[in-house]
Amino acid sequence: MNAEDPAAAFRIEAGELLEQVEQGLLDLGHSLADMDLINAVFRGLHTLKGSGAMFGFDALAAFTHHCETAFDRVRKGQVPATAELVAVILSAQDHMRALVEGDAPDADGEAILARLQHALESASGAEPPVAEPGADRQGWRLFFRLPADAMANGTNPLMLLDELRDLGEAHIVARTDEIPPLPDLVATQCHIGWDVTLIGDISREDIEDVFIFVMDDMTLELEPLGDETSDDTAEADSCAVATSPVADTPQAGAPSSAAAASAAKAGESVRVPAERLDELMDRVGELVIAQSRLSQLAHDGDDLVLRSVSEEIERLANELRDTMMVVRMVPVASLFSRFRRLVHDLANDTGKQIALVTEGESTEVDKTVIERLFDPLVHIIRNSCDHGLETAAERAAAGKPETGTVRLSAHQASGEVLITIRDDGRGIDRERVRAKADANGLIQPGQVLSESELLSLIFHPGFSTAAQVTNLSGRGVGMDVVKRTIESLRGSIDVASTEGEGSTITLRIPLTLAIIQGLLVRVGNGSYVIPLAAVEECIELSLEEDFRSRGRSLINLRDRLVPFLRLRELFATGTKPDTHQKIVIVAIGNERVGLVVDQIIGNHQTVIKSLSAFHSGIATFSGATILGDGNVALILDVGQLVAMGQSVDTEEKIHAVG
């Protein structure tokens, strides 16, 4: 994003506002009388309209105005919030998104406004607006003059006047006495003031809300209407025009509490384009590599001063790296909240009763990871809702609550974040999976498959057990894409399922894609990095034991047989094994594998560099890094190696049985 491009900045702001409005509407759907939610939705729409007009999104501002007006009536108690009204505003909100992107068909907007009108009329019928014919008339008399540069900055005074009219009965008179003669006029500056008499049950905050974006520099004189408002309107009107209102409560320079709050909020955070953070991360990465080289030089020599400076730089570089990592972290709440609407829509589309429960929203993950997790999670949640959960009748027949639950949770565990999607539906039908795999030729007829192998077939390209292709899922294009995406994040995906009780899909994702703590090892003449988070322990492999275990790559680790891979052989180094080889035990979930290396060199701050497209097909490595001496070390893909080790293990077990 170009920092100078206000439209792009507005699109981001609008996205966040629409997100807030959506969350408010979804919550409101469950408790229609919650005034806090009603006010929150109103404020969101109000801000969206104001900002939209300011940045030249006039169609958006005009459309949002109708929705805001509807919610204004709700918050004033003129009409009750109804499920229909909430549903219409939700669909209106989709149209607003399209308007922000500039690709909204006019017909859609008109249809939504017609539905909005109908919803308002129905709501009015349900509980007619409170009419107070005999009540005393209340209201305000105000004079305001906008900052001279208001129009040039995108404020449309006519819309502010329209908003005042929306508050109640309005009598608006333009004051043109300060317009200069044409030769002295700066045509884009605003020299017109307005005398306004507003009649109705209107709070000061309502009026201040109208001016929320210009409040700081404008002139606003506001006084409540006195007893004279009970006289006829004409008298009140002439009074407003003829007299120059006394500035009883001048507001210029005294921002309202709402404006002050928003100003305070603005001061708490700074919006930075993600690509700048990426650049900064790259620089930190380069710094860590340079520091690593300096550290090696300092330790190779005898210069104590150089060593001291090097250690100081190492400390600072580490702190900078840690700070940088934290800056990039965002709570998964921003990701999870986007699924509430999805589940809401899926429930409507399928006619099922579905509740989404989220846990661990405060768990923080690298921003890039969050963005790339969205699509896979959409696939998984859709599958859960469409295939997994049963209809209310089926659930009742099975003795389950009629409302199915999709539980989305996140927590951190040893350098990884685990995201779990659990449903309490019917579970994966293993017979159907097997039959489908048979039919597609994915397995041999009668082939013996372990539980995990059978379930992992659902990640095979083109695999789907859905009898019918719906618009939700069942196209067989989902789960393999999910698996590939997760693996591209250096993560893994596990599935567990109990028939009749539901399925659980667990995603293990690294906290960051940029820098990891690694264990630097030597195999032959090459250096390799094993992500430290996956390392459980290191044990020695004596020559005798190595010899004894030839042709049977299993080691007895505390009475458990753990398969191991000789990296020297796997990488075909052509070198002889060291006398004191080591086995590094790595684990992914419950699966363990030993990796035989020649030497363990030690911890290494690993700045991950992607492999070139030419090398990206090599599954054993997930990336590369530059060492302190300038050499390159490849980073082992532990997930792939564990899978490889497990398959060797299975073969050997089968071999042993045979």
Added chain:
Amino acid sequence: MADKSLGAPCALNVRTVSAFADQLLADITNFSSVELDLTECEELDLAALQAISAARIHAADTGKTLSLSQPAHGALRSVLDRAGFTTDPSPADVDFWFHGESPQ
């Protein structure tokens, strides 16, 4: 019959008003009477009303005549209403904007 007739662009708003104001000033300077033709103007905003009001003041100050070719209607009328120009207008305003016909 005015000495000069000046048409306004289709969109006369804060983005286009400066050029229009410059032209209007030049015409008032060069001619004794100028007639504004806003019939082609489909989109106006407050900046347009303000420029025309400033031109009225300048024309009065310099003894020139500024008028509208037609009484305000359509987009112009709508903007005048929204901007509060038609609430309790002075006789001079009624003459200028509506050729003497009361806007109410």
